[in-house]
Amino acid sequence: MSDAVDAALVEAFGELDATDNVALVTLGSYARRELCPGSDVDVILVHNLKGRRSVDTVRAMTERLWYPLWDAGFVTGHGARTIKESIALADDDIDALTALLDVRVIAGARELGAELERKARELAQRRRNRVLKVLVDASDHRRSRPGAIAEMLEADLKEGGGGLRDVQSFEWGGWALGAPGGSSTLIERGLLTAPDLARVEAGRELLLDIRVALQRVTTSHSDRLALQEQDAVAEQLGFASADALVHDLASAAREIAWIAGDVWSRARELVDGTDSKSAPADQAVAEGVWVRSGRVHIDTRADGSIPALRTLEAACAAAENDVPFDRTSLTRLRGTDEPSWDVWQRAGFVRLLRSGARAVPVFEALDHEGVLARLLPEWEHVRSRPQRNAYHRYTVDRHLLEAVAQCARLLDSGEEHIAPGREPTVEMVVARACRRPELLLLGALLHDIAKGMPGDHSEVGEQTAERIVRRMGFESEAREVLPWLVRNHLLMAEVATRRDLSDASVADNVAAACSGDAERLRLLYLLTIGDSKATGPAAWSPSKGALLRDLFVKAATAIERGEAKAVAADRREAMHEALGEARASAFLARLPEQYVQAFDVDTMRMHEELLRDSPTVRCERVDGGHVVITVVADDRPGLLGTLAGALTVCGLDVLEASLFGTTDGFALDVFRGADPFGRVADDDGARVTQTIERALAGDIDLAVRVDERRRAYAPITKPSPPEVRVEVNTEESETDTVVEVHTDDDVGLLYRLASAFTELDLDVRIAKVATLGKRVVDVFYVRDSADHKFDDPDDIARLRATLVDRMTG
């Protein structure tokens, strides 16, 4: 290709009245004979003519040279300059300078071309730091835009990270560093190793071949290997499939990009002038591992081998300090022993995963030296494996690492301190509750490990994961849960987007798939989020996030309900054993379903006794300065208000109230209150018992007495009205309307709220009072006078208004 253009140009040049003072010189890719069908033909005419006439002479020459090229459809970068002009231009513009570093004379005065090249190389050396800085920055920039070739669905062969530009930069950087020039200088200065240079050369060949084929196929000068062209390009180059083409391209580009990162990070130090004299002292990390001048170093045994644990510790040090390996140390890692996977090695591996995004470059470095394959032989199979569809952004191996990074980020969010007044998200709450975070990270690393193997990748992956966790010696729970995670990693995403979540059986099925295990559900939920985010923009959206969250909350509720049912069943059985079947059944039949879930067996037995000789009041002190008051009374409207009032009069702060009606017209109400000084429940709680009995008999004017008490405890300054929030939920319970009241704690609060319900003719069936410092959240399960759940908006509005009024009034 280059030869053909050469010939055409030589012929054109020959037609000129060529003088000895003119040379036709090519630059850039053409000079390197890397011309592709769509390449620009970079040619300049160098001359050393002087005087006014020379301008006309040169113009006449260039017109005769360039016009045929333009007519033939070559886009040409062109010009006609003296050497001095060229160098001045190059001094202003690094791009122009790098172009002059590769010069080839096609026709005319050879010595002119040679002089141009020599002067350009001298200039590059004089401007060493500036040139290197531009090269380093540009290389960094390419990784984010257009992005690394190995990670892109439609790679940019030239400008992409690990592309041709990166390859050329090595040469240019070498010239800036002086003799002997080019990549040889890099090797001489210890910035590049000979084996790495060989890898770069091999990669360059492949990149060029693909580029030529691409431009032939598209008949354009595009460097972007678009999805639609990949089949044709693969065929041109004799690849078995487009997958094979993209695989090889990704592997080559990954090597180049990694080497570029490695070389330039050291070149940057050269530019910044960092040297070991001013660097801080070595920081020992583990036996044979230390950090010096921002690099991780590692020692071998006498025979050159390295214990597997040491390698893992060095990897953790690199990830946790976010620093690279020292180049020599990295090469030493090849001597890493076969891991035996004892408990320390396992912990080291998990620790590396926990570093998340910062572990990604470490994994890449380990992979570069073949260490990763020793730790995880299955990795060979997914390395650089392309996923050629619009959904996936990364190759399989990179996607797996990205999923680990995303999951680590989720775990980080669970550890975040939540500032007061800020609500945690569901993900944060779930991440915090996660009991086995290492299973999440391993699940993320392995979930797609069987991609590309015959059969369904989830099913095959389950078996592969089983082998891996067995080999790594994880304990039985991990050996069960991990393969299960891999097998089901698509379950929640599929169900969330394709099933009707308002159908209760959908969430129940997910709960069942988790074997009713809340931890499995948490792991699966977090993995689904991590996996989706790591796939690409098309796989994650706020919409999908909302659906997933909805499914998770529903399935978690189903599991909790199941757990509650199991507890209830156990307690029923224990009651049967303790009281005999007939007596226990008769007692439990008198009370609602939820009763069994609220109390342990001893308490239920006590209640059974109390319900024999009703009505009665019992007051007992329990651990933690609390009092439990159990009241059995004739059930009647307003009972809760009366009891709450009586307890307020006694000076008891009610923390929790559980109210149950029996089928035969009694109420069993249990109050738990704080009595830190033991004053309320002294003399066996006789005063409490008396007060309650008198209140039930109507002998006390509770409204007046509660108010007195409230005034007695009122702060001297009049407090501002509390912030009140009332939430009414008609979905949460199938049988009751659930009313949540958020407000500031106050003397007699429960009395006033309960009275408000009575006033509205509503029946409180269960009350939970949770005091969190100054704030109180009271939850009431309420039915209307006909003993039904109510959801009429007008009724709810009236209830809300009344409650707010009672608390602020």
Place this chain on the structure above:
Amino acid sequence: MKLVVGIVKPFKLDDVKTAVQDFGVQGMTLTEVQGFGRQRGHTEVYRGAEYTIDFVPKVKLEVLVEDDDAQRVADKIVEAARTGKIGDGKVWILPVEGLIRIRTGEAGSDAL
């Protein structure tokens, strides 16, 4: 030509796709969208994590059809997307002024 636009529940997408394909429609554009209708959003709490669902996730689909087919395609979508519960979505039909297939330059009905 008409543009049939539908907002449907995400899990009904496969059914709708099948129905529209069975009818013989060649192409369809999908977008994940969020919004609210009479269904509205609501606040939920999970273990102290409170989250407001202001907008409900839906899928928006757009289908270009001949004038005569528009109503029938709309009916197919309605039929396939209906669950009978609140939040099933909506379908509407818009007139289309012109249509060009970019690759070939074909215009009007030829580009369908």
